[in-house]
Amino acid sequence: MNKIKLIISREYLTRVKKKSFLVMTILGPILFAAMMIVPAWIASREDTEVRTIAVIDSSGIFVDRITNTDYIKFEYLENKSVNSLKKNFLESKYYAVLHILPSITYEPTAVHLFSNKQPSFSIKSHIANSMEQELRNQKLRANGIDENVLKSIKSDVSIRTIQWTDDGETKESSTEVNMAIGYASGFLIYFFIFLFGAQVMRGVIEEKTSRIVEIIISSARPFQLMMGKIIGIALVGLTQFLLWIILTFIIITGVKTVFFPELGTPNAQEVVVQDLFDQGTMPQIETMQAPQNLDKFTSILNAAKSINYGVLLGSFIFFFLGGYLLYGSLFAAIGAAVDNETDTQQFMLPVTIPLIIGIVVMMNVVQNPESPIAFWFSIIPLTSPIVMMVRIPFGVSDWELALSMGLLVITFIGSTWMAGKIYRTGILMYGKKVNYKELWKWLRYKS
Amino acid sequence: MILLETQNIEKKFINHLALDDVSISIPENSIYGLLGPNGAGKTTLIRIINRITAPDKGAVLLNGRPLQANDVNMIGYLPEERGLYKKMKVGEQALYLAQLKGLSKKDALKKLKYWFEKFEIQAWWDKKVEELSKGMAQKVQFITTILHEPKLLIFDEPFSGFDPINANMLKQEILELRKKGSTIIFSTHNMGSVEELCDNITLINKSKNILEGKIDDVRKKYKSNIYEISFNGNTEKLESSLNNHYELIDHKKVNGNNAVKIKLLHETNENELLSLILPAVEIISFKEIIPNMNDIFIKVVNEYKN
Known part of the structure; x- marks a missing residue:
């Protein structure tokens, strides 16, 4: 021992x-944080150049009807032709020229945008949306529907989902939040198994090629060496994961307070959410009168809070370790069977395929976490670490979780035992091209 | 007193028998040569003694009782194909290997300090193994093998990779270890060092133990009754003094003197030979030629082939 x-x-x-551990530890969270911060940063730095677009409206129905935005202004020119503008376009202040033909009411393509650049998608879609709306309004008006009615029929629907738990409580959930967490955990497990499983394999190959292995196993049993390596690397993985969580948290908080101080202070929204969460009663949620965007924000925050993080983190660590031990032992056996990394290909394939199937199934399971596919792949041990993690945020019944975990434990004990046998023979085997038949023979050797 | 004994060891691999009924016994406090052509099964036998692999049949006894898991702490093993973790520092690595052999960290540090000073390699402590030359790495490896003062040491081709100075130093260390009470199994193809170091040998050929015994007995057993005589005088005169019990097999000049090799055929002895040739020439030296281990090795292995 x-x-x-x-x-x-x-x-x-x-x-x-x-x-490399230090570099990965620092780079990992920077990448994670960047993934969360950069989109926010980009959103906050929208293009601020004001562009003016000349409009030649031969139909006459859109004058002053296309809405100006902060950065796109429209100027309606009368008695000008497209050709006259084209001549002096470079000297003019215009970004583009919009030419609307009279046939626009029945011919969708009767509108052109001229420019010396390729107009951006947002400009194009803004113009198209404004025009579509205007045309629709005019057609409705022509049919005698009044402006106020038009305004009042504009409606929005945003569904908040509330779960009734078995013990009679109600809690708010969000399919989107569950999906995001499911995806993230599934991918992390996949990534960890590959990253650290491959480290086990490389470690075994290193010991074999440097020929130290015979010295070690004259002091310790091969199984001790194999398990020591697998467990040691698992601890490296957990350490790295923990450091990532801590560092990501520090970076996000730091960046928030420095660059977005307004988000850091508790504001009205959060206070409302807090109240709501504390009382957590249905009538309050229903009667709450709040602007729509606040509603959405509340809903996501509530949903994020309603997830049982204890169960989530606990199962993450369990499935990470279980999956890693299962695959780690297989990777160790591969390392022992070959002389160098280039020979690993033929044995890597059968080990990687279940992992890749896991990821493919994950895409489906995120859409439909209760389907038979989701059930079976979250029970079968080779894919369960990935697929079960995707299902957990949506809620999985206890017996399914227990069955999946139990099977995983049994399988990794079996795979470790098997890998141990291959490993024991393989590490002392040099210069021999090993195939599956050979591995089968090693499995049946007496100890 | 026998330290280690193997009894009728048999080990089968997929398509061949690596060891077939091999029994050896190694006296305590001796140097035991394990000889044999490549692929004879020496390394397999060594691995069985080290408990790296298990025999299919037979037993290994240490001090008269079956070898147990913990006994590996009493064995020091330097394999033929040896290596260290390349990226690890010398000191750290030596400490790790010593602790694996059951030494406490404190003891290991103390002993390592002694040996590093003795070999004058203290400066390497914080170097990575990949920065060392092959010979340097071998020294570190030797230290890690003997550091826990094992009762039984197993050296597989210990001199490969050493220059003559370091090889000699190693030889002295091995003799020193025997003096201190260690028993040493020594596997090599270098027959010169076998004659120099070993007390007993065994020769394994094609999975079988075909020759075992004290090295002097073995050499005597294979002597061919040839004597070398150097003398002042005429070679023809000497030759004519011999009768048909003798055969002159070689004559040459050594340092200005004549020298001959004479084989005693039958029903005679050294004294009779001397009494025959004494009147003929002036004898300077007279000695029996005892075959060296190299000749014996080749002879025995070839004989076994036929």
Whole structure:
């Protein structure tokens, strides 16, 4: 037992002390944080150049009807032809020229936008939307429907989902939030299994090619060496994961307070949400009169709060470790069977395929977490770590979770036992092209 | 007193028998040579003694009782194909390997300090192994093998990769270890060092133990009754003094003197030979030629082939 501890600590310390670990630890959260901050930053830095577009409206129905925005202004020119504008276009102040033909009322293509640049999508869609709306309004008016009626029939629907839990409580949930969390956890598990599983394999190959393995196994049993390596690297993974969470949190908070101080202070919205959450009663939610965007924000925040993070994090660590141990032992066996990394291809394929199936199924499960596909792939141990993690935010019944976890444990014990047998024989085998038949023979060797 | 004994060891691999009924016994406090052509099964036997692999049949006894898992702490093993973690620092690595052999960190540090000073390699402590030359790495490896003062040491081709100075130093260390009470199994193809170091040998060929014994007995057993005589005088005169119990097999000049090799055929001995040739020439030296291990190795292996 002492020896396996020694091996674990060597595997752990040599990796944690590496420069690449430090680099990954710092870069990881910066990338994560960037993924969250950059879109916000870009959104806050919209194009601020004011563009003026000349409108030649031969139909006469759109004059002063296309709405100006902060950055797009429209100027309606009379008695000008497109050709006359084209001549002096470069000297003019215009970004583009919009030419509307009289046939626009029945011919959708009777409108042209001339410019020396390619107009942006947002400009194009703004013009199209404004014109469509105007045409619709005019047609409705022509049929005798009055402006006020028009305004009053404009409606929006935004569904908030509320779950009745088994113990009679109600809690607000959000399909979108669940999807996001499901995706993120599934991908993380996939990524971790690959990243650290491959590290196990490389570690075994390194020991084999540097020929130290015979010295080690004259002191410790091969199984101790294999398990020590797998466990040591699992701890490296958990350490990295923990550091990422902490650092990401620090970076996001830091950036928020420095660049978006208004988001950092508790404002009216959050106070409202807090009240609502504390009382958490249905009538309050229903009767709450709030602007629509506040409503949406409240809803997401409530949903995010309604997720049981204890269960989520607990199962994440369980499925990460379970999946990693299962695949890690297979990776160790592959490492032992080959002489160098280029020979790993033929054995890598059957190990990677279930992982990739897991990711493919995940895309489907996110849409439909209760489907038979979702059920079976979250029970089958080779894909369950990924697929079950996607289902958990949506709520999974206890027996399914227990079955999935139990099967995973049984399978990784089995795979470790099997890998141990291949490993024991493989690490002392050099210069031999190994195939599956050979591996089968190793499995049946007596210890 | 026998330290280690293997009894009728048999080990099968997929398509061949690696060891077939191999029994050896290694006396305590001796150097035991494990000889044999490539692929004879020496490494398999060493791995069985190290508990790296298990025999299909037979037993390994240490001090008369079956070898157990913890006994590996009493064994120091330097494999033929050896290596260290390239990216790890020398000191850290030596400490790790010593602790794997059951030493406490404190003891290991103390002993490592002693050996690093003795070999004058303290400056390497914080170097990575990949920065060392092959010979340097071998020294570190040797230290890690003997650091826990094992009762039984197993060296597989220990001199490969060493220059003559370091090889000699290593030889002295091995002799020193025996003096201190260690028992050493020594596997090599270098027959010169076998003669120099070993007390006993065994020769394994094609999975079988075909020759075992004290090295002096083995050499005596294979002597061919040839004597080398150097003398002042006429070679023809000497030759004519011999009768049909002798055969002159070689003659040459050594340092201005004549020298001959004479084989005693049958029903005679050294004294009779001397009494025959003494009147003929002036004898300077007379010695029996004892075959060296190299000749014995080749002879025995070839004989076994036929």
